[in-house]
Amino acid sequence: MRVNFTVNGRRQEADDVWEGESLLYVLRERLGLPGSKNACEQGECGSCTVRLDGVPVCSCLVAAGQVEGREVVTVEGLADYAKQREQSACGTGACGTSLQDAQQWSAKGSDSHTGEGTELSPIQQAFIDAGAVQCGFCTPGLLVAADEMLERTPSPSDEDIREALSGNLCRCTGYEKILDAVRLAAARQGNQEATV
């Protein structure tokens, strides 16, 4: 079957999709977007986390046919997504991304090298600065989940962070640094808002 949907702001068409295939498989194997990782295929680890119409989900548990006509954001598009959010909504007081805004943006590049040469999103930068990346396998899912939490909860408590990331496993067990990174991103976001 054929599936048409939007990934990181671009229309995509996947052909010859098997009816039982997951969104994760389509992203990685058919669209050349291997940022979302496949570690368990059963919803346990969160390394395949993407946003589906803005909502964080495990892409391994979404059937490809279910995304027809819908919007997906993967880690490859996170930097542009965050930039778009900052430019459009915040500052007017209404933080978050409207559907219209989400539909108007598109990530630069269309393959796994999207991130190269472009700026990182604040959460990505914070992960690097805090040393929250070891093997990096869990990182894409954590970034997508953490970015969404910071969009919803600009000044999160530790409890908020733990709750938002409770569906993401890091087998290198670098949880303390990951928490540091999210706190850092939240603090930087707060500072920026204070200076606007």
Added chain:
Amino acid sequence: MDFLRPASWEEALAAKAEHPTAVPIAGGTDVMVEINFDHRRPEYLLDLNRVGELTEWEVGGESVRLGASVPYTAIMENLRAELPGLALASHTVASPQIRNRGGVGGNLGTASPAGDAHPALLAAGAEVEAESVRGSRMIPIDEFYTGVKRNALAPDELIRAVHIKKADGPQQYSKVGTRNAMVIAVCAFGLALHPQTRTVRTGIGSAAPTPVRAKAAEEFLSAALEEGGFWESGKIITPSIAKQFAELASGGCNPIDDVRGTAKYRRHAVGIMARRTLGWTWEQYRGTARTLEGVA
């Protein structure tokens, strides 16, 4: 495999009537695991995501009509006051990503004895609105679970919604597991006080082939509270009543030994949870009673 994409509820019912073996897929958090691991190769997948009304709910005078696909996240965020037991149970399901997709319709479809919605539905009182091209019927929740992972749906039926009694008193949900997130219940217990009818209802998860109510425990406690005048006085429940309630709840189990726990442990833990949830809900009841008096 064929992927059926009905755009409306009527189309979904027609598709299910035409292909009774079609497997509905809502959040996919049970179905996709089975497909990814090749445990299931259905001939047809019937996608319910495009049927908008399944993600809606209506709060009525007596009950909430909860669309089959309303995700757990929405229940936690919007229905905490009307459905406190189910909101608490929803919060214990898996992780945010799973709660954003999975819902009560899927939990009922799977009908696992470990499903977290079931004890809350049993305790609150609920009916499942099942529909087919032949018509619609209401299945009392007590009659819905027919065996291990089996339910009362006919092959051509889909769940449209669940009608859950609005809380008329405190409700609690307790679950035993190895950690907080991402854990399938070793066993679970839901308790709802119904001051309007002066009754108590319960639900036990993962401690029998199906989710069950601890009816003997309910009857004993309802009678003891009535006889002792506890509903009016709001006085502290005597330890002997709580103890007997816990023992009867334990007795309501019919558990097995499995990788998550032994039958003996489950029976014991259900008793502990029964006593604790009774303590919590009764404290809440006394608290609200006092506040109401204060206002009057």
